[in-house]
Amino acid sequence: MGKIFYIMGKSASGKDSLYQALRADQTLGLKGVTMYTTRPRRVGEVDGREYFFTDESGIARAREQKKLIEIRTYQTVHGPWSYFTQDDGQIDLTKDSYLMVGVLESYRSMRVYYGAEHVIPLYIEVEDGERLMRAITRERQQKSPRYAELCRRFLADAADFSEDRLAEAGIRRRFQNVNFEDCRDELVAAIRKEMSAGIRSEADAVIRKEVAAVIQTESSTVSGEDKS
16 A cells, blocks of 8 residues: 655745655655645646645535545635645555645544555654745745735744644654755655555565465365365
8 A cells, every 4th residue: 555645844844845856756756646725826836736726616516525635724814715635536545655745734634534554744844933034035026925924824833833733643753954955865765764664564464464375275174184
């Protein structure tokens, strides 16, 4: 079975850039999963790449079809923005492993839906002062900067990614994004280790099954001989 590697982190922690770098690493062979959002498209974003950009009717259809896996709605200064994942056929763990990016609550919902053994957390961490400077720099590049929303998200992150919530979600390891290349390499190593462990586990399961079949065959043969 494949794995879903789930990247998380506070806003401006670099998780989206790390996601793109890991997706581009063909040696990992991870497939992407595009989530859905009702927020406005940012400069440079493409529909179907960063997100599927939709509206409230898209959420309603997913609910009606019972395909909604998880949804988060934020009351922003520009109105409610929703982000959600639906079971739209993008994920098939019998064939591939995947890379996703989201928040803590979406990770927990994915873990419930697909099983904790199949969803692996990758939590990205950056010192708050540095993270705020990165966020301001990024927002300045937008056609219509939304600084009030930036501040709201920065403050909300403190509660959304509190130490208590991280502990409840079983997040233990942190990947420090002080230097982008170093953080990327550390993530690659962790993913490869997890995938290798999964392959070994599946191989062991096959061997155990084959041994059990041999024992069962031998037991049946002996039982037949005794009756003779």
